[in-house]
C-alpha cells in the first residue's frame with residue numbers, strides 16, 4: 001500500500017496529491033464522485049453521470065498500470081479538481097481510431113481534467129496538465145494525447161498555449177446529457193511530443 005503523496009502545496013492553501021491505489025483514494029472517493037458529476041454537468045459537455053459511474057471510472061484508472069491520478073484537495077478531503085493520465089493502450093477504443101497516426105505503445109493519454117467552477121482561472125487546469133506531463137516516463141512514452149471539445153472554447157486554447165497540436169482528427173462521442181437525452185458531441189484529438197524522449 002502506498003500513501004497519497006502531496007506533490008504541491010499551493011499558496012492558496014490547495015494541495016495537489018497523487019493517489020496510486022484504492023487505499024490511497026479511499027478518503028477522497030465520495031468527494032471525487034461529486035466533483036466529477038458537477039464539473040461535467042456544466043458547459044461544454046452537459047453530461048449526466050451517476051455517482052456509481054464516476055466511482056467506477058476512478059477505480060478503472062486506479063487499476064491501470066502506469067496511471068497518473070492527481071487530485072486537488074481543499075482541506076482534508078474535498079476534491080476541487082482532478083487530472084488523470086493512462087497509457088493509450090489501456091484505451092483500445094481510442095487507440096483504434098488513431099491507428100497509423102500515433103505509435104500506440106509510446107503514447108500517454110491524458111484521460112480526464114476537471115476543475116470545479118469556483119476554482120477556475122487560477123492556474124489549476126494548466127498545473128494539472130504540466131504535472132502529469134512531468135510524471136510521465138519519457139523513456140517509454142514519446143507523445144501525450146488528449147481529446148477535447150471541438151467547440152474550441154476554454155480548454156482548446158489552454159492546450160494550444162501549452163504546445164499541443166491539433167491532429168485534425170475528431171471523434172463523435174455519445175453521452176447521456178443532463179436533460180436526459182443521449183447525444184453525441186465532437187471531440188478533437190490534440191498531441192504533444194514529450195521532451196526527453198529518444
Ligand SMILES: CC(C)(COP(=O)(O)OP(=O)(O)OC[C@H]1O[C@@H](n2cnc3c(N)ncnc32)[C@H](O)[C@@H]1OP(=O)(O)O)[C@@H](O)C(=O)NCCC(=O)NCCS
Pocket residue numbers: 039040043044113114115116119120121122123124125126127146147148149154155157158161
Ligand atoms: C478547462 C478547465 C480544466 C480549465 O481549468 P482552469 O483551472 O480554469 O485553467 P487555468 O486557470 O489553468 O487556465 C488555463 C487557461 O485557460 C484559460 N481560462 C481559464 N479560465 C478561464 C475563464 N474563466 N475564462 C476564459 N479563459 C479562461 C486561460 O486562457 C488560461 O490561460 P493563461 O495561462 O493564458 O491565463 C476547466 O475550465 C474545466 O474543468 N472545464 C470543464 C471540463 C473540461 O472542459 N475539461 C477539459 C476536458 S479536455
